[in-house]
Each structure stands twice: as structure tokens, then as C-alpha cells.
Amino acid sequence: MCDNRRMTDAAPTHGDDFIIPQAWSSYTATEHATWDRLFARQQAMLQPRVVPAFLEGLDVLRMSKPGIPDFSELSERLMRATGWQVVAVPGLVPDAVFYEHLANRRFVAGRSIRTPEQLDYLEEPDIFHDVFGHVPLLANPVFADYMQAYGEGGRRAQALGTIDKLARLYWYTVEFGLIKDGDALKIFGAGIVSSHGESVFALDDPSPNRIGFDIKRVMQTRYRIDDYQQAYFVIDSFEDLLRQTLDADFGPLYEELAALPDLDVDVILPGDKVLTRGTQAHALAQAVR
Numbered sequence: 391m392c393d394n395r396r397m398t399d400a401a402p403t404h405g406d407d408f409i410i411p412q413a414w415s416s417y418t419a420t421e422h423a424t425w426d427r428l429f430a431r432q433q434a435m436l437q438p439r440v441v442p443a444f445l446e447g448l449d450v451l452r453m454s455k456p457g458i459p460d461f462s463e464l465s466e467r468l469m470r471a472t473g474w475q476v477v478a479v480p481g482l483v484p485d486a487v488f489y490e491h492l493a494n495r496r497f498v499a500g501r502s503i504r505t506p507e508q509l510d511y512l513e514e515p516d517i518f519h520d521v522f523g524h525v526p527l528l529a530n531p532v533f534a535d536y537m538q539a540y541g542e543g544g545r546r547a548q549a550l551g552t553i554d555k556l557a558r559l560y561w562y563t564v565e566f567g568l569i570k571d572g573d574a575l576k577i578f579g580a581g582i583v584s585s586h587g588e589s590v591f592a593l594d595d596p597s598p599n600r601i602g603f604d605i606k607r608v609m610q611t612r613y614r615i616d617d618y619q620q621a622y623f624v625i626d627s628f629e630d631l632l633r634q635t636l637d638a639d640f641g642p643l644y645e646e647l648a649a650l651p652d653l654d655v656d657v658i659l660p661g662d663k664v665l666t667r668g669t670q671a672h673a674l675a676q677a678v679r
């Protein structure tokens with residue numbers, strides 16, 4: 391699934407690595423203005439809600455200057471910080487290509503941006519999701535190592551035929567992860583930080599379950615792509631996430647998972663570390679519409 395990336399750009403010519411030129415100079419004034427609007431709105435929203443490393447990443451990457459970031463400038467700064475680069479792709483990237491890029495510390499991003507009419511609702515990730523959502527944390531050395539480790543894990547999972555299980559780890563951490571910050575919870579997943587509505591829902595709404603992160607539990611759990619999440623998993627720290635991922639013996643873990651049933655999104659298990667037992671009111675209200 392790799393980020394559920396389904397873009398609508400006309401596909402420019404690309405090689406085996408799917409990399410295309412960002413063609414930064416071809417963005418229109420309206421496209422830059424859309425970026426600026428989204429950026430200002432999300433930055434204000436996130437100040438008290440997002441993991442501090444994200445705000446530090448924005449600063450390191452100097453992304454607060456106006457307009458859509460130029461990937462070559464972004465990559466230069468990111469390379470100095472953690473050895474990562476951002477490369478443009480036409481949208482749909484095969485799993486093998488996606489993992490290969492991550493394993494080599496290259497983050498693939500779409501180059502197109504939503505229209506002004508689509509500010510709040512987007513079926514497919516755009517450059518705002520991909521760059522604003524994902525890139526700031528790539529400036530954090532520990533998170534940067536986690537993303538590379540995930541790419542390497544993806545290559546192994548492909549060989550084992552277990553991509554669907556591993557994709558859940560990406561979904562519930564890189565896209566929709568929460569993290570402890572003292573007694574508070576903060577957001578770090580790109581799917582949340584790039585969504586105005588879910589930035590509030592994920593932390594404040596009584597509907598979803600919030601459960602302590604456990605790698606096997608996460609990889610057993612289905613997820614939904616059509617609405618806010620019904621469960622969020624909470625990591626203690628990026629160090630702990632990286633350690634659990636590096637320490638996991640994925641071969642036996644996949645064998646164990648193959649014998650276990652998948653879990654529905656709203657399930658709470660007896661062994662779960664439950665931080666919030668959600669009402670599921672949001673999902674129930676959507677279901678009766």
C-alpha cells in the first residue's frame with residue numbers, strides 16, 4: 391500500500407527508480423498560495439499538539455519561508471541533518487521502489503498540490519501531506535533511522551509475502567502515530583499533522599481508543615482509510631520505537647501473526663495498555679448515515 395499513494399498527475403517519464411524532476415519553477419502563484427494557507431493554518435494548530443521534534447524539524451528545514459519547498463534545497467538541508475533526501479515521483483510507486491528508496495534514505499513525494507477547493511478533504515496524498523507531514527521528522531536522527539529500518543524491513547517482507555502486516559506498522563506509526571510527552575500525548579504521524587480535523591480529533595475527541603504501542607498488536611490490527619482512525623497507538627519515544635523495530639525478530643513474528651486472526655479497528659484486548667477507552671461515537675454516527 392505504501393502510503394496509499396494514488397496521485398492524479400499526468401505521469402511524466404521516469405526510470406526504474408520512478409524519480410521525476412520536481413519542476414519547481416512551473417508551480418503557479420495559486421499553488422504556492424495554497425501551500426502557504428495550509429502551512430499557516432497547520433503550524434498554528436500544531437504548536438501545542440505536535441511532538442517538539444516536528445517543530446524543530448520545520449525550523450531545521452526552514453520550511454516556514456513562503457511557497458512550496460524546492461526539493462533540491464530541502465534535500466541539501468536534510469542531507470546535512472540526517473543524510474536524507476526528498477525526491478519527486480509521479481504518484482503511484484510500486485512497493486519495491488518505495489522500500490528501496492526508504493532503505494537508501496530517500497523519501498518519495500508527489501509534486502502536485504490540492505486545489506483551493508480541496509483544502510479540507512483529500513482522497514489522495516499531495517505535496518502538502520508528503521512534505522509538510524513527513525519531512526520535518528526526517529531531520530530527527532532517531533526517526534530518520536526508524537524510517538530507513540522500515541525500508542529495510544519492507545524489502546524482507548516482500549521476500550516473505552508479508553507486506554500487508556508490515557504496512558500496518560507504517561500506518562499506525564509514520565502516518566497515525568501518537569507519542570507520550572510527559573503526562574500529555576502529542577501527535578507525530580504525518581496523516582494527522584497534515585489534517586486540520588484529525589489534529590484535533592486524534593488528541594481531544596472521546597471517540598477513538600488510544601492504546602500503548604506494541605509491535606505485534608499493531609501488526610495484527612486492521613486500519614481504515616476512509617475516515618478518522620478508531621484506534622491510535624501511542625509510543626513512549628522515538629528511541630523506543632526504533633529499538634522495538636530493530637529488536638523484533640520479524641521472521642518468527644510473521645509466522646505467529648499468520649496463525650492469529652486480524653483484529654478489528656475498535657477491539658480492545660485484555661493485555662492492551664489502554665490510555666483512552668473510546669466511545670466510538672464518531673464511527674457509530676458515520677455508520678448510521
Ligand SMILES: [Fe+2]
Pocket residue numbers: 393515519520523524565580581
Ligand atoms: Fe503519508
